[in-house]
Amino acid sequence: MNGKELLEKLGKLRQTTCIKDVKPLTDALFPGAHCPLMGSAMAVRGIENSMIVVIGTDECSYYTKHMTLHSEEFGGIFGRCVSVVLDSRDVTFGSKKKIEEAMKELMEEYKPEAVFLTTTCVVEIIGDDMDMIADSLTEKYNVPFLAVHTEHFKCENHMPGLERTITACLSIMEPQEKENTVNVLGQRMGSFRTTELCRILKENNVEIGLQLPSGCSVEDIKTAPKAKLNVVVHPIALPLAKKMKAKFKIPYVFFNKFTRPENIYKAYEELFECLNIPVTEEIKQLYEKAKRISDEAKKQLNGITYIYGNTPFDSMEFNQFMVEEGMKPLVIQLSEYEGERDKNEIAAILEKADPYVAKSANIAPLQYIYDVLKPNLYLGHEFAARLRKKGIEIVHSDKASGLLGFEVTFFITEELLRASKEARELRKAMGEN
Amino acid sequence: MSLTRFLPTPSDRMGILWSLLSIEESVIIEYGPAGTTHFSVSLFGELDIEQKNRLYTTHMSEADVVMGDATRLEKAIKEVDKNNKPKVIFVVASSVAAVIGVDIKGICNYMQSEVNARLVAFDQGGFRGDYSAGVKEAYKMLANELVVDTDKRDENTYNIIGASLWSYRMRSDINEVKRLLFEAFGLKMKACFCSDTSIEELEKAGEATLNIAIQKTAVEASKILETRFNTPYVYGMPYGYEGTLQWLQQISSVIGKEINPKVVGELREKIGMSKQYQMYKRMLRRDIMQATVIGEYDTVVGISDFLQQLGIEINYKICTHSLKGIDADREDVIFLKTEKETIDIVKEAKKEMVLADDTMLSLADDSNTKLRIAPPVIKGMVLARHLPLAGIYGADYVLEYVQQYVQTLK
Numbered sequence: 001m002n003g004k005e006l007l008e009k010l011g012k013l014r015q016t017t018c019i020k021d022v023k024p025l026t027d028a029l030f031p032g033a034h035c036p037l038m039g040s041a042m043a044v045r046g047i048e049n050s051m052i053v054v055i056g057t058d059e060c061s062y063y064t065k066h067m068t069l070h071s072e073e074f075g076g077i078f079g080r081c082v083s084v085v086l087d088s089r090d091v092t093f094g095s096k097k098k099i100e101e102a103m104k105e106l107m108e109e110y111k112p113e114a115v116f117l118t119t120t121c122v123v124e125i126i127g128d129d130m131d132m133i134a135d136s137l138t139e140k141y142n143v144p145f146l147a148v149h150t151e152h153f154k155c156e157n158h159m160p161g162l163e164r165t166i167t168a169c170l171s172i173m174e175p176q177e178k179e180n181t182v183n184v185l186g187q188r189m190g191s192f193r194t195t196e197l198c199r200i201l202k203e204n205n206v207e208i209g210l211q212l213p214s215g216c217s218v219e220d221i222k223t224a225p226k227a228k229l230n231v232v233v234h235p236i237a238l239p240l241a242k243k244m245k246a247k248f249k250i251p252y253v254f255f256n257k258f259t260r261p262e263n264i265y266k267a268y269e270e271l272f273e274c275l276n277i278p279v280t281e282e283i284k285q286l287y288e289k290a291k292r293i294s295d296e297a298k299k300q301l302n303g304i305t306y307i308y309g310n311t312p313f314d315s316m317e318f319n320q321f322m323v324e325e326g327m328k329p330l331v332i333q334l335s336e337y338e339g340e341r342d343k344n345e346i347a348a349i350l351e352k353a354d355p356y357v358a359k360s361a362n363i364a365p366l367q368y369i370y371d372v373l374k375p376n377l378y379l380g381h382e383f384a385a386r387l388r389k390k391g392i393e394i395v396h397s398d399k400a401s402g403l404l405g406f407e408v409t410f411f412i413t414e415e416l417l418r419a420s421k422e423a424r425e426l427r428k429a430m431g432e433n
Numbered sequence: 434m435s436l437t438r439f440l441p442t443p444s445d446r447m448g449i450l451w452s453l454l455s456i457e458e459s460v461i462i463e464y465g466p467a468g469t470t471h472f473s474v475s476l477f478g479e480l481d482i483e484q485k486n487r488l489y490t491t492h493m494s495e496a497d498v499v500m501g502d503a504t505r506l507e508k509a510i511k512e513v514d515k516n517n518k519p520k521v522i523f524v525v526a527s528s529v530a531a532v533i534g535v536d537i538k539g540i541c542n543y544m545q546s547e548v549n550a551r552l553v554a555f556d557q558g559g560f561r562g563d564y565s566a567g568v569k570e571a572y573k574m575l576a577n578e579l580v581v582d583t584d585k586r587d588e589n590t591y592n593i594i595g596a597s598l599w600s601y602r603m604r605s606d607i608n609e610v611k612r613l614l615f616e617a618f619g620l621k622m623k624a625c626f627c628s629d630t631s632i633e634e635l636e637k638a639g640e641a642t643l644n645i646a647i648q649k650t651a652v653e654a655s656k657i658l659e660t661r662f663n664t665p666y667v668y669g670m671p672y673g674y675e676g677t678l679q680w681l682q683q684i685s686s687v688i689g690k691e692i693n694p695k696v697v698g699e700l701r702e703k704i705g706m707s708k709q710y711q712m713y714k715r716m717l718r719r720d721i722m723q724a725t726v727i728g729e730y731d732t733v734v735g736i737s738d739f740l741q742q743l744g745i746e747i748n749y750k751i752c753t754h755s756l757k758g759i760d761a762d763r764e765d766v767i768f769l770k771t772e773k774e775t776i777d778i779v780k781e782a783k784k785e786m787v788l789a790d791d792t793m794l795s796l797a798d799d800s801n802t803k804l805r806i807a808p809p810v811i812k813g814m815v816l817a818r819h820l821p822l823a824g825i826y827g828a829d830y831v832l833e834y835v836q837q838y839v840q841t842l843k
Contacts, residue, residue, distance in 0.1 A: 001516040026516070028462055028489035028509040035468020057528045057559045058444040063472035065440050069811055077792050077811055083437045088560040091532060102435035105773070109438075121466055121529045125498065152466035153493045153529060361471065364486065365516075 001026075003372035006365055010331070010356040013349065019156065019337040024359040025366065033335055033361040036150035037064060039161025040118045041081060042188060045073045046213040047169075047221070049113040053106065054083040055095060055130070056120030061085050082106060086122065095128050100137070107141050113218035114144045114172060116165060124151035144172045144218075157335040157361070162188055163236040166213050169221050170243050176226035181209035182275070183227040185252075186237030189312065190402025191215060196286075197231075197255065197404040200268075204277050212237070229274050231255050233404055235314075257313050257400065257408055259321040261290035264406050286406040294325060297413045302326030304420045307373065309333050309380020310360055311397040313412075316345035322416070323352045330373045333360035333380070376423035377416075391430050393423040437772055439792045440809050442754055443599065444559035446525065447473075448567025451598050453523045453555075454482045457631035460489065460519040460550075464506045464535065465527020467492040479814060480598045486517060498533055503540055514548035520632040521579070522550045531558020553578060565650050565730075565754040568597045572626050572654035580658065581636045589620050591643040592658070594666075595651030596628035600729055601790075601808045602815060602822050603628060606670065609824035610647065613671065617681050617696045618688065626654065643667065643688055647823075648731045649759040672735025673828050674703040675742055703825065707743055707832065713839050714744035720842035725782050727751040727775065727789035728807030732822065734763050736788060736806060739828060743835055745786065749778055753790070753807060786838045802838035804831065 011021050037054065041064050044052040054061045061083035068074035068081040084102045086095050099117070106115070115137070119130050130147040137145040146168040150161045166185065182201065184192045192198050192211050201208065210216050210224040225244070230252035232241045241252035253274055255267040265287040272279045305328045308319060319329055332355050339346065349355075363382055370390045378387055379395040387394050396419075400411055453461050454477060463470050470490035477484055491505045506524070513522055526537045541552040553574065557567060572594055591614065596607055607628055614620040624630055624638040639658070644666035646655040655666035665687045671677035678700045681692050714722050722745040726737045730752045737747045750766045753775075769775050779787065779796045786804065787797040791811035794803045806822055821827040 026509075026512055027491065027505060028513045029467055029470075029492060030484070030486075030489050031471040031474050032467025032490040032492055034471050035466060037468065038472060058441040058563070059447055059469060059528065059559050060472075061437060061441045062443055062447070063469075063476065066476060067472075069440075077439055077795065083441060084435055085437050085441045091560065098435045102437075105436040109436075121527075122532055125529060125532050152468040153498050154495045158468070361467070364489075 001365055001368040003368035003370075006369055007356060007372060010358050012354045013332065013346065013357050014354045016337060016357050017339060019334075022334050022337055022357045022359055025362050025369070026364070029359075029362045030364040031361060033156055034158035035152040036155055036158050036161030036164070037118060037120055037152070038067065039158030039163075040116065040148050040150050040165045041067060041161075042158070043162045043165035043213040044080070044116050044118075045071060046215055047114070048217040050116060050218055051080045051082060051106065051110060051112040051114075052116045052118055053102070054081070054118050054120065055099060055123050056083070056086060057122055058085050060120040080110075080112070082110075091122060091126055094126070095123065096133055099133055103137055103141070103145075107143070112143065114146065114221075116146050116148050116168065118148045118150055118161075118165070121151045121153055124149060124154075146171060156359075159236055159336075162213065163239060166237060167240045167243065169212060170240060170247065172218065172221045173225050173244070173248070174222050175248065176223050178228055179207075179209075179226040181207045181227045183210040183212070183224050183230045183250075184208060185210075185212050185230050185232050185241055186234030187211055187214040188234055188236060188401075189214065192233070192404070194402055195404040196407040197233075200280070200283065200405065203282075204275070204280065206275060206277075212240075225250065229253065229271075231271060233257065255404065256317070257404060259313055259318045259408055259412055260324070261287055261294060261406065261409055263317060264290065264409065268405070290406040290409040293413050294321075294409060297417055298326050300417050301420055303328065304377060304416075304423070305330050305373070305375045306377040306379055306395075307331045307333070307366070307370075307375045309363075309378060309382065311379055312401045313397070313408075316342040316349070318412075320345040320348045321412075323349050325416070327416075329353050329355035330375050331356040331358055331369065333358045335360045376427070377419050388426060391423070391426045391432065393419040393426060395419045435771075438776075439772060443564040445557045445561045445564060445567030445570065446528070446555075446559040447476075448564030448597065448599070449525060449555050449557060449571050450488075451477060451480060451482055452568050452571035452627040453525070454484060454487055455598060455627045455629055456521075456635065458519055459521040459523060459632050460487055460513050460517050461523045461525055462506070462509050462513060463488070463490045463525050463527055464503075464530045464537065465490065465493050466529060469527055479810070481604075482598055489513060493527070493529060498529060501533065501535065503535060506540060507544060510544050510548060510552065514550045519550050521553060522548070523553050523555060525555045526558040528559045531556060531560055562758060563754045564597075564599060566758050568595075568599075568627075568648075569650040569653060569759065572651050573657060575626055575635055576638075576654040576657040576661070579632065579635050580638045580661070583637070583639045583662070585640045586642060587623060587637075587640040588642055589618070590623040590641045591620050591645055592624045592626065592638045592641045593622060593628075594626040594644055594646050594654050594658075595648030596625050597648065597650070598628050599808050600648070600732070601806060601810065602817075602820060604818045605821035606647070606823040606827070608818055609821035609826055610645065610671070613677065613681065613696070613824050614645075614684070617692045618684070618690050620688075626651065639664070643684070645684075648729070649761060652760065670731050670735055670823050672732070672823055673739025673742060673831075674700050674707060674825065676735055676739055677824055677828065678704070700825065703828070710743040710745075710835065710839065717842055720784055721746060722839070722842065723748055723784075724786035724788060725749045725751070725778065726806070727779070727787075727793055728753055730754065730756065730759060730761060730766060732806055733766055736822065736831060737765075739831065740786070740835070743832075745835070748782070748785065751775055751778070784841065786834065800841075802834060802841060804834045
């Protein structure tokens with residue numbers, strides 16, 4: 001493979017107007033993006049007493065169950081992930097009867113409080129009406145059955161699976177008397193309870209209500225409308241927050257996993273305003289500290305080049321942060337592109353750089369462009385040892401999944417500094433400047 | 434009886450994939466949504482099958498599904514041919530491609546003139562049975578299409594056919610077969626369908642003087658090679674001491690070579706030693722020696738026969754994959770269509786030897802003596818390549834558990 005030729009096929013960020021302008025490095029991909037079925041399973045994992053029923057081929061069912069085998073939350077092999085495996089007969093004549101039989105067994109043996117009927121590509125192609133099946137099962141068993149559609153040929157990655165699963169939870173929610181609680185929506189990995197945001201809310205006597213999808217029960221979902229505010233910590237929860245606002249009149253604040261101190265402070269301000277609490281001195285101090293740390297880091301990070309792959313952060317917001325630190329993006333890999341939503345971030349990046357853009361989850365051909373672009377850092381999942389041989393240090397950011405607030409800035413700045421220092425030493429060892 | 438609680442039996446497509454992924458100098462392109470390929474990576478990693486530069490996906494958009502546009506696949510084929518320069522590109526349909534009726538074979542036909550690699554299409558898509566059907570198709574295709582015509586004979590060589598890496602301890606079993614055939618006859622393995630092999634090895638498989646079909650799924654491919662190259666084949670995997678001796682005798686009669694007396698002596702000694710278990714059986718006052726054996730067809734047949742030779746009654750011989758299509762000739766081996774039926778049988782077992790996969794062993798009562806003999810492996814992982822279930826070493830291993838079991842009986 002020729003790295004230069006691969007790069008010639010890519011567009012630049014400045015020319016990008018929609019996801020179709022973001023080309024894959026190659027037409028043959030490896031490993032490719034995760035599918036929304038996996039996203040759905042990730043969401044159900046955090047909802048106690050609920051079950052995911054994968055409706056699809058043996059293969060989709062196998063891999064999903066396989067993913068849950070060592071998950072304590074799922075309960076391993078005897079746990080909350082089961083399936084209705086379709087054969088060619090079901091594909092021809094429909095899966096309704098088989099699903100009904102299977103649900104009878106499921107209700108007798110597992111006694112779940114909610115059941116997510118997660119479809120796969122084949123079910124969506126044959127057009128089985130899973131919403132209708134879910135409704136009739138809900139009526140029959142007096143337990144919520146929620147249809148979640150996860151066909152991968154209509155989306156780019158696993159996020160829609162998470163989004164649709166938690167959005168489906170709206171139908172479980174029941175009107176409640178209002179209480180002084182705050183729901184946290186969209187915490188997909190890690191625990192909200194260990195975050196800075198959670199600590200600060202608790203210190204200000206704010207009671208945390210529903211935490212969806214990580215760490216809740218079906219009962220928590222039912223009573224979620226008692227909250228006076230929803231805090232959305234990832235875009236996957238925005239559709240649910242909007243629906244809860246319309247149905248239960250619960251306002252929401254978008255408190256994403258921001259990296260820029262300004263954005264974090266703004267989110268705190270908005271949140272505290274909704275809670276009718278003045279922004280605390282501690283938050284102001286954390287803000288100043290975050291600004292100081294990121295300013296000080298500029299000396300070390302200035303001129304550091306990188307290829308962006310996949311992190312727990314918002315892609316454009318994080319890239320803006322790094323560009324403002326003086327770093328130079330060479331390639332930004334994306335699975336989605338929201339030009340209008342991210343216009344400020346994109347404009348800020350373009351002021352300093354115009355990187356290539358490529359579809360994410362295709363690590364095989366990246367090897368060839370490393371030799372051409374010679375980045376200092378790679379941000380995302382890659383093989384660290386392989387990268388080091390090419391003088392590239394990997395930036396580990398998975399730990400940030402369980403962080404929210406200024407701690408995100410502290411963490412990622414430290415990690416960027418560490419990786420940059422390592423990268424410089426790697427280059428020195430290779431006889432380069 | 435429609436609920437699948439545990440891991441379902443892998444599909445034909447999955448069997449095809451793990452077979453073909455084991456062949457160096459080839460590349461697989463999956464035509465379908467990318468998520469399936471990404472999801473599969475952990476399973477193939479667990480089976481210790483290399484995927485780097487061997488497995489690709491095209492992904493598929495809604496437009497591709499609705500309009501039947503295969504441009505993505507055409508581009509991917511050309512690209513892999515140019516960049517990876519494989520000898521063979523296997524184009525494998527996804528379930529989506531199969532359901533919408535993409536003509537994978539037709540695409541490969543018209544694309545063949547545009548690439549250097551040989552294009553081989555698999556359009557099963559996961560709907561033509563379980564993995565036993567898939568691996569069988571893979572072996573047949575390789576025997577038909579990839580093995581090159583030859584008049585050359587490489588004396589004292591054999592091919593192994595039916596080495597499915599999904600099978601529990603397959604790599605150890607292959608090593609045991611290789612050891613036995615070298616020690617007994619001085620034979621050397623030429624090609625292995627399909628474990629840790631290459632296109633070059635498979636192409637030259639026609640030069641071997643013998644084919645060993647170690648699983649029932651490999652018999653048809655062996656017949657194809659017999660017709661094409663006049664190469665005789667022997668079907669069977671050696672399980673137990675008597676089974677191993679019979680297997681060697683069978684090979685001896687086919688190749689016309691005596692078994693090394695040292696190997697025969699060792700086996701006869703072990704057969705004699707294992708007769709003591711018949712004596713144990715007669716001495717038991719309260720319990721009876723009994724077992725339930727669950728696994729892949731050939732393992733169930735072989736290990737059950739071994740246990741019966743030791744005096745153990747087999748209550749159930751359950752095959753975990755379909756018997757349809759593999760010409761199963763043992764009526765005492767059953768295939769249960771639903772998971773629930775097997776669960777019920779396993780839960781009933783008391784003071785038995787239960788030989789099965791991890792899931793069923795977890796369900797079995799602790800009064801049983803349990804031995805893992807079948808996939809999938811859930812607890813830990815298989816690392817060793819020298820701990821077989823087959824052959825002399827395999828029989829020794831099983832016998833250790835029999836001894837444990839016997840000590841629990843009165």
